[in-house]
Amino acid sequence: MSKEIYDVVIGLEVHAQLLTSTKIFCGCSTDTGLEPNTNTCPVCMGMPGVLPVLNKRVVDCGIKLGHATNCRITEDNIFARKNYFYPDLPKGYQITQFDEPICTDGYIDIDGKGHAKRIRINRIHMEEDAGKNIHDVDAPYSYVDYNRAGVPLLEIVTEPDISSTDEAVAYLKDLRQLMQYLNICDGNMEQGSLRCDANVSVMKKGAEVYGTRTELKNMNSFRNVQKALEFEIERHIGLIESGGHVVQETRLWNASSNQTFAMRSKEESHDYRYFPEPDLVPIVIDESWIAEIVQKLPELPREKRQRFMQQYSLPSYDADVLTQTTGLADYFEQCAGLYDRPKEISNWIMTEVLRAVKDEQTGLKDFKVTPGMLAGMLVLIRKGTISGKMAKDIFEEMLSTGKGPEEIVKDKGLAQISGEEELKDVVACVLEEHPAEVNKYRQGKTQVMGFLVGQVMKATKGRANPKLLNEIVKEMLS
Amino acid sequence: MFDTARRYRYEEITPSKEIHGLIERIRKDSHNAFITVNADEAFEDALKADRELDDEKENALLGVALAIKDNICTKELKTTCASRILSNFVPSYDATVIERLRKNGAIIIGKTNLDEFAMGSATTSSFVGPSKNPWDTARTPGGSSGGSAAAVAAGLCAGALGSDTGGSIRQPASFCGITGLKPTYGTVSRYGLVAFASSMDQIGPMTRSARDAAVLYDAIKGYDPRDSTSIDMGYNPISLDPLDMRGLRVGVPDVFFADGLAADVHKAVDSGISTLNELGAEIVPVDLPHIRYGVAVYYIIATAEASSNLARYDGVRYGMRVAETEDLMDMYMATRSKGFNTEVKRRIMLGTYVLSAGYYDAYYKKASQVRTLIMQDFNRAFEKCDIIAGPTTPVTAFGLDDMIDDPLSIYLLDIYTIPANLTGLPAISVPCGFDRDGLPVGMQLMAPALREDSLLGTAMAFQEYTGFHEATP
Numbered sequence: 048m049s050k051e052i053y054d055v056v057i058g059l060e061v062h063a064q065l066l067t068s069t070k071i072f073c074g075c076s077t078d079t080g081l082e083p084n085t086n087t088c089p090v091c092m093g094m095p096g097v098l099p100v101l102n103k104r105v106v107d108c109g110i111k112l113g114h115a116t117n118c119r120i121t122e123d124n125i126f127a128r129k130n131y132f133y134p135d136l137p138k139g140y141q142i143t144q145f146d147e148p149i150c151t152d153g154y155i156d157i158d159g160k161g162h163a164k165r166i167r168i169n170r171i172h173m174e175e176d177a178g179k180n181i182h183d184v185d186a187p188y189s190y191v192d193y194n195r196a197g198v199p200l201l202e203i204v205t206e207p208d209i210s211s212t213d214e215a216v217a218y219l220k221d222l223r224q225l226m227q228y229l230n231i232c233d234g235n236m237e238q239g240s241l242r243c244d245a246n247v248s249v250m251k252k253g254a255e256v257y258g259t260r261t262e263l264k265n266m267n268s269f270r271n272v273q274k275a276l277e278f279e280i281e282r283h284i285g286l287i288e289s290g291g292h293v294v295q296e297t298r299l300w301n302a303s304s305n306q307t308f309a310m311r312s313k314e315e316s317h318d319y320r321y322f323p324e325p326d327l328v329p330i331v332i333d334e335s336w337i338a339e340i341v342q343k344l345p346e347l348p349r350e351k352r353q354r355f356m357q358q359y360s361l362p363s364y365d366a367d368v369l370t371q372t373t374g375l376a377d378y379f380e381q382c383a384g385l386y387d388r389p390k391e392i393s394n395w396i397m398t399e400v401l402r403a404v405k406d407e408q409t410g411l412k413d414f415k416v417t418p419g420m421l422a423g424m425l426v427l428i429r430k431g432t433i434s435g436k437m438a439k440d441i442f443e444e445m446l447s448t449g450k451g452p453e454e455i456v457k458d459k460g461l462a463q464i465s466g467e468e469e470l471k472d473v474v475a476c477v478l479e480e481h482p483a484e485v486n487k488y489r490q491g492k493t494q495v496m497g498f499l500v501g502q503v504m505k506a507t508k509g510r511a512n513p514k515l516l517n518e519i520v521k522e523m524l525s
Numbered sequence: 526m527f528d529t530a531r532r533y534r535y536e537e538i539t540p541s542k543e544i545h546g547l548i549e550r551i552r553k554d555s556h557n558a559f560i561t562v563n564a565d566e567a568f569e570d571a572l573k574a575d576r577e578l579d580d581e582k583e584n585a586l587l588g589v590a591l592a593i594k595d596n597i598c599t600k601e602l603k604t605t606c607a608s609r610i611l612s613n614f615v616p617s618y619d620a621t622v623i624e625r626l627r628k629n630g631a632i633i634i635g636k637t638n639l640d641e642f643a644m645g646s647a648t649t650s651s652f653v654g655p656s657k658n659p660w661d662t663a664r665t666p667g668g669s670s671g672g673s674a675a676a677v678a679a680g681l682c683a684g685a686l687g688s689d690t691g692g693s694i695r696q697p698a699s700f701c702g703i704t705g706l707k708p709t710y711g712t713v714s715r716y717g718l719v720a721f722a723s724s725m726d727q728i729g730p731m732t733r734s735a736r737d738a739a740v741l742y743d744a745i746k747g748y749d750p751r752d753s754t755s756i757d758m759g760y761n762p763i764s765l766d767p768l769d770m771r772g773l774r775v776g777v778p779d780v781f782f783a784d785g786l787a788a789d790v791h792k793a794v795d796s797g798i799s800t801l802n803e804l805g806a807e808i809v810p811v812d813l814p815h816i817r818y819g820v821a822v823y824y825i826i827a828t829a830e831a832s833s834n835l836a837r838y839d840g841v842r843y844g845m846r847v848a849e850t851e852d853l854m855d856m857y858m859a860t861r862s863k864g865f866n867t868e869v870k871r872r873i874m875l876g877t878y879v880l881s882a883g884y885y886d887a888y889y890k891k892a893s894q895v896r897t898l899i900m901q902d903f904n905r906a907f908e909k910c911d912i913i914a915g916p917t918t919p920v921t922a923f924g925l926d927d928m929i930d931d932p933l934s935i936y937l938l939d940i941y942t943i944p945a946n947l948t949g950l951p952a953i954s955v956p957c958g959f960d961r962d963g964l965p966v967g968m969q970l971m972a973p974a975l976r977e978d979s980l981l982g983t984a985m986a987f988q989e990y991t992g993f994h995e996a997t998p
Binding site: 089092093094095096097098099100101128130132134137138139140191318320321322325326327328 | 829
């Protein structure tokens, strides 16, 4: 298949569940993990006579993300009703934004193949989530859980600027990281707090008209996004190469069969009959509102990466890893405040800390080895109290017991023997016990020194300061 | 209402005796004004009012029986909207207006009949059958708040709440010879009012006198954080004194007296306007050039909003469900086909059509633009006058058997009341005479936004001078 002669065109629509404490139009909490239908009220259940009242914190989230993605923030925001029937939609319409979304015309610069690539953002808008249909529990009936109904969402829509599956995933990761930094979305694709739909088409290189696109849904991980897009691109090219054509339709990704399946065609698509929501008044976002939000914005990933490279003289790879999440970056900076060799800290974090965090599955927040403990341990290495090798054991000990490094060293008698007199006594004993080897050395077979040092290490249970030990053995043999 | 409060104060009767008597009368009454009688709770509340009256609490509403249109939610009291689809619906909450009335010690005596989902002008499409006009039981009380109007006119309650989306308070008030106020949009919370057309729905008082209307309006109005369209206007009670008519400019638009206006109505309203003139008001001509598009604009916007507002009655969460169906789509269709009456279905279809892809710009958007032009008409008119006067409806109450089978002709009867809903302006209907059959005629007064004070003050001045509102069937 002549894949090289095709250009790929991808646009993404991301739905991000916001971390506000209450729903978008009522006072219910956003905790969706409760018993079904216990986190509801007449408003989010769409009872007769109820009215929505906008949660202003949702607007705050929109302003934050809009600013961070270089968007224009809309001054006069109106909400619209998107009308369709579905059991998980209590009112028979979703309150969303249509004509005047809160953010327009922005972009995110991602790292393409060795160069920055700009992905333009068409719009970001505020809307409410629907409930969840639950099937197959008690067939032929289905159930509906409305706990999620009314949870606030931001929908982020790109222009068709993405030209490979790698770029799609890179964009998603950057967007997620941005939202995590802004603390507006936890970005968990598996649990559905971050959802991604993709529009994809292919066209011959140099063509002026886009190919027919299909819309992909139901991809609940970065990996699935990548696989679904790859599958779909192959499918499009295959169709065209074999003389067929792509049908405009919505397709669902099936992660167990690794295929996409047609869900509904363009002809079956809904007419949502959008019109301005009469129950809500226009929301005016003035300069002072934006200024108030922008003033409190945290340092964003790109800036933080730059600063880490400059302030701590870290290689770009390290800066990249350490700024993946604000939690990790904060962890690093807390260590760096206590210990002045940032690269050493970085090495430990990138290896031991990240591995342990992953194994423990606790997240950094509940991670037993605090920055103070890690820094304390590095200080002990530097002072020569422990060796690098011993440090790994101490790290494990801190991890399992939560005890500080000094306490562990003391409890276990792990401190390195760095006293010259103390070591000399041990070396003397060892030499006495191995006269044959001592003779060999003195006859010029200096390689037996390794054996003798090893014997001392054995006798001291590995606590001898290696550098000092070497010097003493050499001195006492000659 | 004032009369009831006075009799309580002079200990002519106690609330419990009054309520007991009213419930007996409602049970024997034949106007089909009520869908649900709240007998037990009303009597219990009346006993409470008996005790509170002893504590000498000053409150014009304490122990007073009010009837509530059955599209306003009452906690643990069935609220049906006169529709089969909500025939078993019991709200879990009180509408804001109900909360406020209860706090004032008012007694909810029952829920009144209406056109299904307040869509209609005759209270004939109700699933419990039509209400009857106390002035002539072969005639309609008007609609959609026909049950509330009939209950007040028949003396089954001291006052009532109605809702007005295109004239549903004022037209039945006019047909039944009572006073009905459609307040400025946003002054009375819509929270708990089952939505018909959200941008126009407004709850208002239906009472014998303008003074009663002022008391009831004061009790229910005011900012409500649960209604985003509610206006924060601070605390400013309506004066219960008639307004001095001297120097007041009353605008009379020609367009309100054009073809289709019954001669007897024309005469009674003319004489009503003359009365205002005699009281010292200056009569000035005003021009409302875009009013003629009012009915068309209204039936686009109202049906569009209704088609969306009524989508929630799908048989999934509450209300009626036709269960013996093949699949989900089948259940939706069977439930909604059986649950709604013809007029509601007609409006849902109209509204769905005007919002459809390809038609939105030609209908809904265009209608919204004309709506703005009509608002500008009124803004200009109110530079020349303080009050606009005219008929409430072109005809008096028509016979239940004469019901016109042509929806368009019925829609055209809303021509005078619709502008207040499109513009959000306050308007009141006051009785101003009778036609040759002895049926009441209503005069409509309109005022600039938030000028309920001058509107009610003018109505009080008119009623101080005339006795039409005191006439009973």
